[in-house]
Amino acid sequence: MLDIKRIRQEPEVVQNLLNRRSSEYQIQEILDLNERQRQLESARSRLKARSNEISKEIGQKIQSGLSPESEQVQKIKEESNQIKQQINELEPQERDLKTQIQNLLLSLPNLPSESTPVGEDETENVEVRRWGDGYLPENSEKLLPHWEIGEKLGILEFSRAVKVAQSRFVNLIGMGAALERALIRFMLDQQIAAGYLEVMPPVLINSQSLTGTGQLPKFAEESFQCNNDDLWLSPTAEVPVTNLYRDEVLDASQLPIYHCAYTPCFRREAGSYGKDTRGLIRLHQFNKVELVKLVRPEKSAEEHEAIVQNAEAILQALKLPYRVMELCTGDLGFGAAKCYDLEVWLPSSQAYREISSCSNFTDFQARRANIRFKQANKKGTEFVHTLNGSGLAIGRTMAAILENYQQPDGTVNIPEALHPYLKQTVIRES
């Protein structure tokens, strides 16, 4: 959520930054409503002040022996009743304005950072760096896509997943399951060593949590919702982990907070029919190790670079070639001020495909989720900055390994970094 005070104080700056995303976001209506709301608030609070005064007066008179039915008391009651009537007229108007403003604010995206490249869509994202050209497989156009290798080896099973659930689900069998589990453990171990505290959060989460991180109200159709409860299947551990601290005032000394979390993630993938219909790339349920940081505002830019490094370290350890893209304003996520995507080389696509997304949300989520911190000896509180990044998406990592590590004889080598987690170093047909 954007700061209404800032919108009021520098409307041009805010509008210009929003325009870098798209012309669909306008602040003028919010400004008008806010102006009106503040007028009402002033008027109402003046009336209320007088009314409080009267009540006190009556209290004193009754204390000093006057009967509540006496003429003196009745007379002031009359004035108070009139004031109450006026307040009763103003209050619903003000409440209505407040909800309107709140709803409009919730539907505005974060301001892109000054350094975010301006662009229309993903074609204008900027490549920042590339790693692992030496590990690019030769004659990669001849390699099988991961779903074919996986089914051949008997470790990925898609057709029965349709029976059990529906399309866009998978069964991992034997070494498939073992590899998934090894990846989860490896990534967690790495990130814990890098200083993140592991959390295993609920993956059923309430509406308020989804609103806190920005998935609601705009993106309701992207998540699975429970019928009989105010609960949703978590689309990413970002939501439960960031919301751990919702409505809390942290002590400045607690910051920065670093968490990593392995969770399954659930996404409806509405609007992506026909895209990536095969394989592990776009499933309704997938596993992910997520990194979440809560930091002091002045640190968030450098913490952002660090989180990208932490995600990159996994790809490097697995010797998977990748590139780092900075998203342009048109492709930037709703809550992000700045975002880097890591894209891994996927021979079947002959392209780099997103495997991690690392965002700096600045105070956008913190305002929605009301996560603040307090400095000793300083009046008031400040919103923290929140960041997160995938470290990494497990299914897509598995896909990248199956494709990049396949051998001419149809077997798949297991990356060295995973050897401590598995009983074998090659996946063969079984």
Next chain:
RNA sequence: GGAGAGGUGGCCGAGUGGUUUAAGGCGCGGCACUGGAAAUGCCGUAUAGAGUGCUCCUCUAUCGAGGGUUCGAAUCCCUCCCUCUCCGCCA
């Protein structure tokens, strides 16, 4: 699912219609005392919004949430949420 208890400041905890302007304690900060400290004493310690006031001040709101009664509600009434205990079910 059934029955009961409860939700008050950073924390504990008192408070059944009007000096509650939320007692008291703990914690925290400052000062005094001290060679220094402990102990003790005194003072101060919430958040948010608004204001032609800007290191100060004024007003408003906030005792789980939302309504209601009343001149006046932490306190009375209604609805909802959450937590805990016991029973049932259950990995």
